[in-house]
Amino acid sequence: MNARQLQIVELVNQRGTISVAELSQLAGVSEVTVRQDLNVLEKGSYLKRIHGAAIATAGDDVGVRMKTRFPLKQRLAAYAASLVSNGESVFIEGGSANALLARSLAQNGDITIVTVSHYIAGLLKEAACEVIVLGGLYQKSSESVVGPLTRSGIGQVHFQKAFIGIDGWHADTGFTGRNMLRCDVVNAVLAKGVETWALTDSSKFGQIHPYAIASGGSHLQRVITDDGIGEEYQTQLAQRNITLRLINEAD
Template identity: 55%
Template sequence: MNARQQQILQMVVERGRMNVSDLSRITGVSEVTIRQDLNLLEKQNYLRRAHGYAMPLESDDVETRMMNNFPVKQRLAEYAASLVKDGETIFIENGSSNALLARALGHNRRLTLITASSHIAWLLRESECEVILVGGSYQKKSETMVGPLARAFIRQINFTKAFIGIDGWQPDTGFTGKDMLRSDLVSAVLDKESETIVLSDSSKFSVTWPWPLDAQHKFRRVITDNALDRRTVQQLEESGLKVDLVDCRDGAS
């Protein structure tokens, strides 16, 4: 995805609907080029088209959140994907950065990707890898499987790495989540003692939500962008976490 297409997605998400002529005027390219961009973005499940304009996908807003700070999340996902070895079985939790990670890994036919997110499973419907969707109660708003059946499913399956999204972190609370049932599922994943990795942009590291994710301190690694302040990095490292800061500035390789 090039810079212009990222700009188009950002505008569509922020404004809810953009017509072709306005996109052409703002980006400085022809309407023919805009239509080609929109066709590509629709084919890749980033937005949907109607006659003369484009709109965000209607879902649990995973795609909408994905486009919020998209270039940063894309770099984080690419970095996380580079840590996955050929032939591994990994668990990918819900969230926008994790959805981009799933996209990045989907071409590898030797991988097995386990997820509790029906949205991520849908994104991988034409991928080369094997996809396993956790069973359980379907939480419609988040498009996630939760509850006792989901926990039992997690206990019965093995994976080498788990990528988890978070909603907040503070030194006195650790990692926290907005939703009780999703946080409960994360605790089941942590009980597996695989390599558990937080994948999140730096905006989450100054917020607290009600539900603890890591009461027993089982997370091992954090992948975030280098906008995270040095004091927070130090606090994370002092708690025993390996912190990978990804350079997400424009033009960074």
């Protein structure tokens, strides 16, 4: 690994996700050279390539992902927590920002958290709030449950608000995810028609992943993210009547 490739690995690990264009600017080389470097680094398992960008190899490990842009994710979670009222039941799907949201709500004894994430359930062992953990096929990498049993549980439990994670959004595809079964869980939540928010940092915008979120007539109309999101994405979201709440990227 040369010095430039080492710099690229460090940048990807710091940001979690970073575009080829930005890597080109920061490394002072062409995008063609960056793509060549990314091919080499992906073969060595130092990172993963996606459409137009590179992501850290943390995968679905929530504990590892939480360390990426941690202060920002805390602010996103704090804003999301402010939307929850006493007496409500809240579905929290999974992911690092949502785990921080669950922790923010943990000591409110007047709410109930419904989750598919056993990682989040573990964070709530000493919580004052009520916790409902749904069953299903356990995915070890994400520490979440998926599949028909999970969909059935979602259909039988009532909640007033839901917070989900996304892996990508692009004008051509809408919201997308990396894991088919986790996207299936999200679509089951959306089908209930409750107030649902996507909780995500701005690095996900511009990315395309294989599996559709908000398909089959369901709609995801609310997003909480940071003000690092590009103006073109803000415009595109507004054109689709998607409510956007922006949190300061920096303190």
